[in-house]
Amino acid sequence: xxxxxxxxxxxxxxxxxxxxxxxxxxxxxxxxxxxxxxxxxxxxxxxxxxxxxxxxxxxxxxxxxxxxxxxxxxxxxxxxxxxxxxxxxxxxxxxxxxxxxxxxxxxxxxxxxxxxxxxxxxxxxxxxxxxxxxxxxxxxxxxxxxxxxxxxxxxxxxxxxxxxxxxxxxxxxxxxxxxxxxxxxxxxxxxxxxxxxxxxxxxxxxxxxxxxxxxxxxxxxxxxxxxxxxxxxxxxxxxxxxxxxxxxxxxxxxxxxxxxxxxxxxxxxxxxxxxxxxxxxxxxxxxxxxxxxxxxxxxxxxxxxxxxxxxxxxxxxxxxxxxxxxx
Amino acid sequence: xxxxxxxxxxxxxxxxxxxxxxxxxxxxxxxxxxxxxxxxxxxxxxxxxxxxxxxxx
Numbered sequence: 001x002x003x004x005x006x007x008x009x010x011x012x013x014x015x016x017x018x019x020x021x022x023x024x025x026x027x028x029x030x031x032x033x034x035x036x037x038x039x040x041x042x043x044x045x046x047x048x049x050x051x052x053x054x055x056x057x058x059x060x061x062x063x064x065x066x067x068x069x070x071x072x073x074x075x076x077x078x079x080x081x082x083x084x085x086x087x088x089x090x091x092x093x094x095x096x097x098x099x100x101x102x103x104x105x106x107x108x109x110x111x112x113x114x115x116x117x118x119x120x121x122x123x124x125x126x127x128x129x130x131x132x133x134x135x136x137x138x139x140x141x142x143x144x145x146x147x148x149x150x151x152x153x154x155x156x157x158x159x160x161x162x163x164x165x166x167x168x169x170x171x172x173x174x175x176x177x178x179x180x181x182x183x184x185x186x187x188x189x190x191x192x193x194x195x196x197x198x199x200x201x202x203x204x205x206x207x208x209x210x211x212x213x214x215x216x217x218x219x220x221x222x223x224x225x226x227x228x229x230x231x232x233x234x235x236x237x238x239x240x241x242x243x244x245x246x247x248x249x250x251x252x253x254x255x256x257x258x259x260x261x262x263x264x265x266x267x268x269x270x271x272x273x274x275x276x277x278x279x280x281x282x283x284x285x286x287x288x289x290x291x292x293x294x295x296x297x298x299x300x301x302x303x304x305x306x307x308x309x310x311x312x313x314x315x316x317x318x319x320x321x322x323x324x325x326x327x
Numbered sequence: 328x329x330x331x332x333x334x335x336x337x338x339x340x341x342x343x344x345x346x347x348x349x350x351x352x353x354x355x356x357x358x359x360x361x362x363x364x365x366x367x368x369x370x371x372x373x374x375x376x377x378x379x380x381x382x383x384x
Contacts, residue, residue, distance in 0.1 A: 004376070008377060009375060010375060011378075011379070012377070012378035013379060014378045014380035015379060037376070038376070128378075196375075205373060206374045208375075208377065209376070209377050210380065211377050213379065221379075231375075238373060243373075
């Protein structure tokens with residue numbers, strides 16, 4: 001924090017063991033606040049806070065809101081719920097479903113109370129994820145950070161996250177995360193700078209660089225001098241230039257309740273079904289759009305609640321079934 | 328009294344100078360730019376930082 005505080009304004013405390021230890025949590029937040037930084041705190045399952053006795057995480061959030069005011073930006077609850085679902089982690093939300101609609105309903109039913117528990121304090125609730133963003137917003141998240149990692153298409157991540165956020169009248173961001181499973185773990189400084197600028201120019205409200213101190217003997221965990229230098233350059237860039245502010249003209253519209261992972265054309269739907277008859281064309285369409293437009297298109301999901309004013313924001317709607325509409 | 332009078336004259340001069348500078352800034356548009364810059368607080372609209380994470384529970 002001492003190293004980056006002069007060229008960042010946000011710290012995400014993603015350490016469950018810190019949030020569980022109330023004294024350490026208070027001490028950490030006091031320190032971040034004293035450094036004049038904004039912050040978010042990851043909270044884990046409420047059962048983990050039994051040591052707090054009658055004082056609940058919800059009460060802590062309310063008290064922290066009063067204490068830290070605007071510096072306490074959001075609660076980070078349930079890391080990668082969409083990823084848990086797609087990759088059948090031990091925390092998978094929906095184990096079986098009759099159809100895509102049933103999967104949506106169950107996913108939202110499981111996640112919504114977790115989000116609302118903290119939202120009822122009046123604070124925003126956020127997560128980072130690598131798929132199913134649309135359904136994270138359906139569950140009520142105020143912000144989803146789309147993960148930029150591995151070799152995933154940054155343009156596609158932006159199209160999915162921004163489209164879902166705009167349709168739900170919410171905000172989105174980017175989380176730069178693992179590229180490799182072995183050293184150097186994270187992308188180069190030059191690529192990091194490109195990613196930061198790309199997310200910023202495309203309207204991200206939050207851009208976060210993931211760090212993991214325990215995998216390296218380096219002073220700053222995953223981040224080497226090239227990454228810190230890229231972050232400084234980006235800070236100077238964002239202090240000088242605004243986001244592009246360009247309006248997005250085109251949206252690609254997926255079928256209703258289509259919980260596809262989008263990592264490749266064989267990816268799973270909802271972590272429950274294999275790719276279906278529509279998948280191949282959808283992947284081909286989306287890949288073509290990323291080649292033609294980069295990140296300058298959004299991806300929406302068709303449903304009865306997709307308001308006319310959402311559709312009306314675009315001059316061109318391209319549906320998965322070949323229909324084209326110019327609202 | 329002379330001293331007070333002197334101070335009053337000096338104050339009048341400063342007020343006159345401040346008015347001239349203000350009018351000049353408004354006419355040149357500079358004051359508008361200054362006001363705009365002061366209200367354009369970018370840090371409240373965009374957040375950039377690091378996540379610190381270790382093991383998950």
